[in-house]
Amino acid sequence: MPEVSKRGVRMPESPIRKLVPYADQAKAKGIKVYHLNIGQPDLPTPQIAIDAIRNIDRKILEYSPSEGIRSYREKLAKYYHKFKIDVSPENIIITAGGSEAITYAFLACLDPGDEIIVPEPSYANYTAFAIVAGAIVKTIPSKIEEGFALPPMEKFETLITPRTKGIMICNPNNPTGYLYTQSEMNAIRDLVKKYDLYLFSDEVYREFCYTGAPYISAFHLEGIEENVILVDSVSKRYSECGLRIGALITKNKTVYHNVLKFCQARLSPPLIGQIAAEASLDTPDAYMLEVYNEYVERRKFLIDGLNRINGVYSPIPMGAFYTVARLPVDDSDKFCQWLLSDFSYENQTIFMSPATGFYTTPGLGLNEVRIAYVLKKEDLAISLKILEEALKIYPGRVDA
Amino acid sequence: MPEVSKRGVRMPESPIRKLVPYADQAKAKGIKVYHLNIGQPDLPTPQIAIDAIRNIDRKILEYSPSEGIRSYREKLAKYYHKFKIDVSPENIIITAGGSEAITYAFLACLDPGDEIIVPEPSYANYTAFAIVAGAIVKTIPSKIEEGFALPPMEKFETLITPRTKGIMICNPNNPTGYLYTQSEMNAIRDLVKKYDLYLFSDEVYREFCYTGAPYISAFHLEGIEENVILVDSVSKRYSECGLRIGALITKNKTVYHNVLKFCQARLSPPLIGQIAAEASLDTPDAYMLEVYNEYVERRKFLIDGLNRINGVYSPIPMGAFYTVARLPVDDSDKFCQWLLSDFSYENQTIFMSPATGFYTTPGLGLNEVRIAYVLKKEDLAISLKILEEALKIYPGRVDA
Numbered sequence: 001m002p003e004v005s006k007r008g009v010r011m012p013e014s015p016i017r018k019l020v021p022y023a024d025q026a027k028a029k030g031i032k033v034y035h036l037n038i039g040q041p042d043l044p045t046p047q048i049a050i051d052a053i054r055n056i057d058r059k060i061l062e063y064s065p066s067e068g069i070r071s072y073r074e075k076l077a078k079y080y081h082k083f084k085i086d087v088s089p090e091n092i093i094i095t096a097g098g099s100e101a102i103t104y105a106f107l108a109c110l111d112p113g114d115e116i117i118v119p120e121p122s123y124a125n126y127t128a129f130a131i132v133a134g135a136i137v138k139t140i141p142s143k144i145e146e147g148f149a150l151p152p153m154e155k156f157e158t159l160i161t162p163r164t165k166g167i168m169i170c171n172p173n174n175p176t177g178y179l180y181t182q183s184e185m186n187a188i189r190d191l192v193k194k195y196d197l198y199l200f201s202d203e204v205y206r207e208f209c210y211t212g213a214p215y216i217s218a219f220h221l222e223g224i225e226e227n228v229i230l231v232d233s234v235s236k237r238y239s240e241c242g243l244r245i246g247a248l249i250t251k252n253k254t255v256y257h258n259v260l261k262f263c264q265a266r267l268s269p270p271l272i273g274q275i276a277a278e279a280s281l282d283t284p285d286a287y288m289l290e291v292y293n294e295y296v297e298r299r300k301f302l303i304d305g306l307n308r309i310n311g312v313y314s315p316i317p318m319g320a321f322y323t324v325a326r327l328p329v330d331d332s333d334k335f336c337q338w339l340l341s342d343f344s345y346e347n348q349t350i351f352m353s354p355a356t357g358f359y360t361t362p363g364l365g366l367n368e369v370r371i372a373y374v375l376k377k378e379d380l381a382i383s384l385k386i387l388e389e390a391l392k393i394y395p396g397r398v399d400a
Numbered sequence: 401m402p403e404v405s406k407r408g409v410r411m412p413e414s415p416i417r418k419l420v421p422y423a424d425q426a427k428a429k430g431i432k433v434y435h436l437n438i439g440q441p442d443l444p445t446p447q448i449a450i451d452a453i454r455n456i457d458r459k460i461l462e463y464s465p466s467e468g469i470r471s472y473r474e475k476l477a478k479y480y481h482k483f484k485i486d487v488s489p490e491n492i493i494i495t496a497g498g499s500e501a502i503t504y505a506f507l508a509c510l511d512p513g514d515e516i517i518v519p520e521p522s523y524a525n526y527t528a529f530a531i532v533a534g535a536i537v538k539t540i541p542s543k544i545e546e547g548f549a550l551p552p553m554e555k556f557e558t559l560i561t562p563r564t565k566g567i568m569i570c571n572p573n574n575p576t577g578y579l580y581t582q583s584e585m586n587a588i589r590d591l592v593k594k595y596d597l598y599l600f601s602d603e604v605y606r607e608f609c610y611t612g613a614p615y616i617s618a619f620h621l622e623g624i625e626e627n628v629i630l631v632d633s634v635s636k637r638y639s640e641c642g643l644r645i646g647a648l649i650t651k652n653k654t655v656y657h658n659v660l661k662f663c664q665a666r667l668s669p670p671l672i673g674q675i676a677a678e679a680s681l682d683t684p685d686a687y688m689l690e691v692y693n694e695y696v697e698r699r700k701f702l703i704d705g706l707n708r709i710n711g712v713y714s715p716i717p718m719g720a721f722y723t724v725a726r727l728p729v730d731d732s733d734k735f736c737q738w739l740l741s742d743f744s745y746e747n748q749t750i751f752m753s754p755a756t757g758f759y760t761t762p763g764l765g766l767n768e769v770r771i772a773y774v775l776k777k778e779d780l781a782i783s784l785k786i787l788e789e790a791l792k793i794y795p796g797r798v799d800a
Binding site for chain 2: 001002004005006007008009011012013014017038040041042043044045049050053054055056058059060061062063064096097099100103107108109110111112114125128129132133134165166196197198226227239240241242243244252254255258259261262264265266267268269270271272273276
C-alpha cells in the first residue's frame with residue numbers, strides 16, 4: 001500500500017474525541033451523560049433562520065459566488081458597523097464555517113516553515129489548520145493563577161524568529177473565557193507593528209461578554225488595519241453550528257485576492273446556510289438578550305458551584321461560554337475517562353474536556369478541564385454534584 | 401506589510417474567471433450572454449430535495465458527525481451498490497462538495513514534493529488542490545484527434561519517479577466528456593499495482609453516460625481496492641451545486657483514518673445539505689430519465705451543430721455534459737474574450753471556456769474551447785449560430 005502523508009500522521013487526535021467511545025459505552029450501560037465537553041449551544045436557533053430555510057423558493061440550488069452572496073455580505077458589513085468594525089462587503093469572504101476561514105487565512109499567508117505565535121491554552125484546531133498549511137505553531141502559556149491573562153510581550157518576543165509571520169488570538173477566548181483588555185490589545189498591536197506580523201483574530205464569541213468590560217476587536221486597533229485577518233462564524237451566536245457559515249474579513253487587498261483564489265477553487269460556500277445566516281441578521285434583540293441573560297446566569301451558577309467544591313478552582317470567565325477549571329487530580333485525561341468508564345452517581349455522569357488538548361507544551365493542563373456551560377441550570381446543578389462526588393472517590397486525587 | 405504566501409501567489413487564476421468581467425460588461429451594454437462556460441446545470445433540483453429543506457423540523461441546527469450523518473451514509477452505500485460499487489457506510493466520509501473530498505484526499509495522502517500524474521485536459525482545480533497539499537501535478541496530454549482517449553501507459557511510465565504517489569482521473573471526464581473503456585481502466589489498474597500508487601478517481605458524472613458503453617468505476621478494478629480513493633458529489637446528478645455536499649470513499653482504513661482527522665478539525669459537513677442530499681436518493685427514476693434524455697438530445701444537437709460549422713471539430717463525448725471542440729482561431733483566450741468584448745450577433749453573444757485553463761503544458765488548448773451543454777436546445781441553436789457568425793469575422797481566424 002502507498003504510504004499516507006506525514007502531514008496526516010502528524011494531525012493530532014483530540015483528547016476529547018478519544019473519550020467519545022467511553023461516553024458511548026456509558027450510555028449503552030444506561031448511564032445518563034451530561035455533555036459539558038462541546039461548544040454546541042443547547043439554545044434554539046432563531047426562528048427567523050429556520051423560517052428562511054422552510055420558505056426556500058428556488059427551482060435550482062445553484063452555486064453562489066465564491067466570496068459569498070452579495071446581499072449577505074452587505075448586511076454583514078452593517079452588522080459589524082454596530083461593533084464599530086468599519087468594513088465593507090468587499091472586505092468579506094463567506095466561508096464554510098470559521099474553520100475554512102482559518103484554513104484559507106493560513107494557506108494564503110503562511111508558507112511551510114513559517115511560524116505563528118498563539119497564547120495557550122487555545123482552540124486545538126488552530127494547530128490542525130496550521131499543519132494543513134505546513135506552518136509551525138509556537139505557544140506561550142497563559143496561567144490559571146492569572147486568570148489566563150495575556151502573557152507579557154517579552155515572552156512573545158523571545159519566540160520571534162525570521163520565520164515568524166503572525167499571531168493568532170481568540171477573543172473572547174475559547175477555552176478560557178478570557179476577554180483581552182484594551183492595554184493587552186494595544187500590546188499586541190505594538191508587537192504586530194514592530195515585527196510586521198499578521199494578526200489572525202478569531203472573534204466568534206463577541207456577543208458573549210459578561211463583565212461590562214469592552215470587547216476590543218482586532219479591527220479597533222489603529223495602524224495595523226492591513227495586518228488584521230478577522231475570523232467569524234454564525235455557529236455560536238445563533239446556535240447554527242450545522243450551517244457551516246463563517247467569514248474571513250480583511251482590509252488587505254493582497255491577502256483578500258490570495259484567499260479568494262483558494263475560495264474559487266472550492267467554488268462556493270453553502271447556499272442554504274448563507275440564506276439562513278442572512279436572515280439571522282434580523283434576529284430580534286429579544287432573542288439575543290434572552291440568550292445573553294441565560295449565559296450570564298449559567299456562568300455565575302457554574303463558577304460559584306465549581307469554587308465551592310473542595311480542591312476545585314475556576315477563574316471567572318469574562319466571555320464566551322467556557323471555563324477552564326483546576327481540579328485536584330493527577331491527570332485530567334485519566335480523570336475525564338474514568339468519569340465515563342468507571343464512575344456514575346445515581347446512574348449519571350459528566351463528559352468534560354481534558355485541558356491537555358488545548359495546550360501544546362507537554363505537561364500543561366494535566367490538572368485542568370474545560371467546561372462548556374451549554375446546558376440548562378438544572379443540568380449544571382446535577383453536573384456539579386456529580387463532579388463533587390466523583391472527586392471524593394477518584395483514586396488519582398491529588399491535593400495541591 | 402507581511403508577505404502573502406508563495407503558495408497563494410502560485411494558485412492559478414482560471415482563464416474562465418478572468419473573462420467574467422467582460423461578460424458583465426457585455427450584459428451592461430444590453431447584450432444577452434449565453435453561458436456555455438460553467439458546469440452549473442440549468443435543470444431543476446428534484447422536488448423531493450427542495451421539499452426536504454422546506455420541511456426541516458428542528459429547533460437547533462446542530463453540528464453533524466464529522467464523517468457525515470449515519471443514515472445518509474447508509475443510503476449512499478446502497479446507491480453505490482446499484483453501480484456494483486461494493487462499499488459500506490464505514491468507507492464513506494461526507495464532505496463540503498467534491499472539492500473538499502479532493503483536498504483532503506491529497507492532504508491525507510500526499511506530502512509536499514510528492515507527485516501525481518493527471519491526463520490533460522483536466523479539471524483545473526485539481527492543480528489548485530494539489531498546491532494546497534504542496535504536491536506536484538504532472539500531466540500527459542490526451543489528443544482531440546484521438547477523441548481524448550487515455551494516453552498510452554508508456555507515457556505515464558516516463559513520468560514516474562520515486563516521488564510519484566498517485567494517478568488522478570475523472571471518469572466520465574470533465575472537460576472532454578470522454579468515458580474510459582474497460583481496457584483503459586485495466587491499464588490504469590496495472591500501473592497502479594506495478595508502482596503501488598493511489599488512484600484518485602472523480603466519478604461525479606456517472607449518471608451521464610450516453611453511448612451504451614459501460615461506466616467502469618475505479619472500484620470495479622480488482623486487486624487495487626485499497627489504492628482507490630473515489631470522489632463524488634451530488635452537485636451534477638441532482639443539480640445541487642449550491643448544497644456543497646460531496647463524498648470521499650475509500651476501503652483503505654489508514655487513509656480513511658487520516659482523512660477523518662482533517663474532517664474532525666473542520667468539525668462537520670453542511671447539515672441542511674446532507675438532509676437534502678439524503679432525500680435526493682429517493683428521486684423518482686422518471687426525473688433521472690428525463691434529465692438523461694434531455695442531455696442525450698442536447699449532446700447530439702450540439703455536436704452535430706459544431707461539426708457543421710466550417711473549420712470547427714468536436715469529437716463525440718460519451719459522458720458528462722461537456723465537449724472540447726477545436727476552433728479555427730489563433731488563441732482561444734483571445735477569441736473567448738473577443739466574443740464578449742467586441743462581438744455580438746443580433747445583440748447576443750456566447751461565453752465559452754478557453755481550453756487553455758484545462759491544460760498545464762504551455763501552448764496546448766490554444767485552439768480549443770470547452771462547451772457545457774447546460775442550456776436548452778433552443779439556446780444551443782442560437783449559440784451555434786452566434787459561434788458560426790463570429791468565426792466568419794474574427795480577426796484572428798486561422799484555418800488549419
